[in-house]
Amino acid sequence: MPVDFLEGSDPVVVQSTTMIDTSRNILGWPIKGWSILVAWLVLLLSVDSLIIAINGVTEPLFSQLARFHVRAAFFMFWLAFAASPLAVFFPNRITHRLMAYRPYFGVCFAVAHLAFLFTNIARVPLFYSGKPFDLTGPLNWVLGGSLYVVIIALAVTSFPAPAQRLGNRRWRILHTTGGYLIALTYLNSFGLRALFQAEYIPWAVAVLVLLGLRITLEWKRHSAKLHTVVRECCVRCCGMGGP
Numbered sequence: 001m002p003v004d005f006l007e008g009s010d011p012v013v014v015q016s017t018t019m020i021d022t023s024r025n026i027l028g029w030p031i032k033g034w035s036i037l038v039a040w041l042v043l044l045l046s047v048d049s050l051i052i053a054i055n056g057v058t059e060p061l062f063s064q065l066a067r068f069h070v071r072a073a074f075f076m077f078w079l080a081f082a083a084s085p086l087a088v089f090f091p092n093r094i095t096h097r098l099m100a101y102r103p104y105f106g107v108c109f110a111v112a113h114l115a116f117l118f119t120n121i122a123r124v125p126l127f128y129s130g131k132p133f134d135l136t137g138p139l140n141w142v143l144g145g146s147l148y149v150v151i152i153a154l155a156v157t158s159f160p161a162p163a164q165r166l167g168n169r170r171w172r173i174l175h176t177t178g179g180y181l182i183a184l185t186y187l188n189s190f191g192l193r194a195l196f197q198a199e200y201i202p203w204a205v206a207v208l209v210l211l212g213l214r215i216t217l218e219w220k221r222h223s224a225k226l227h228t229v230v231r232e233c234c235v236r237c238c239g240m241g242g243p
């Protein structure tokens with residue numbers, strides 16, 4: 001049975017995790033979850049084949065492939081990371097389902113992002129210009145590359161057995177921190193491009209909406225605690241009750 005990937009105790013979230021068919025499973029995932037992943041792989045490979053058929057094996061082709069993979073990954077990441085606030089703020093059948101399928105969207109994101117990394121690695125020797133860091137500087141390789149450790153850790157702990165070994169608290173810290181790191185990297189990549197190319201504005205806005213949803217949820221969950229801390233500070237510092 002899939003692990004309860006709960007980031008809070010909202011009843012809507014608890015209910016949504018019970019909606020997936022758990023009758024037959026492989027590595028703790030129901031067949032439905034695997035079919036989403038297989039359909040995603042088929043879609044990625046079909047679009048890759050189409051791009052290759054149209055362009056042939058050229059440098060612009062690899063650029064298109066890289067952009068397609070990283071944008072497809074973003075789509076799945078958005079669904080996975082937005083599922084929890086959407087289910088809390090707009091409780092309905094669709095958002096409950098989104099919540100229940102969140103682990104599968106997360107792994108689809110990881111697969112597409114690894115395809116992006118593979119495309120970027122392959123294009124260096126295939127179209128070698130004499131400068132190994134022509135396309136991506138060494139710092140970007142190190143910073144961007146280290147994020148793949150997080151992406152792989154998130155994907156592996158989307159399966160019940162590794163998640164249970166990690167424990168609920170550590171699982172939540174890894175997935176929440178990892179999610180924010182990935183969202184901020186997307187904000188940096190799309191945001192910087194959006195400053196000069198209008199094409200990227202909708203992508204940057206999508207990242208901002210995602211971060212807005214998540215931060216509003218954090219605020220909702222922690223505002224009572226924050227109020228208590230502020231009130232205690234006010235009482236200690238100036239003898240007043242505070243807000």
Ligand code: HEM
Pocket residue numbers: 062063064066067070071117120135136140141142143144145146147148182185186189190
């Ligand atoms: C070793 C790690 C990485 C390398 C070598 C790398 C390299 C690149 C390159 C070469 C491009 C330009 C593609 C082109 O237009 O031809 C690119 C674009 C981009 N990268 Fe990365 N990247 C890395 C990691 C990441 C990570 C971790 C993220 C996000 C979580 C990310 C997000 C993006 C985005 C959003 C674009 C813009 C794609 C577009 O034009 O739509 N990258 N990256």
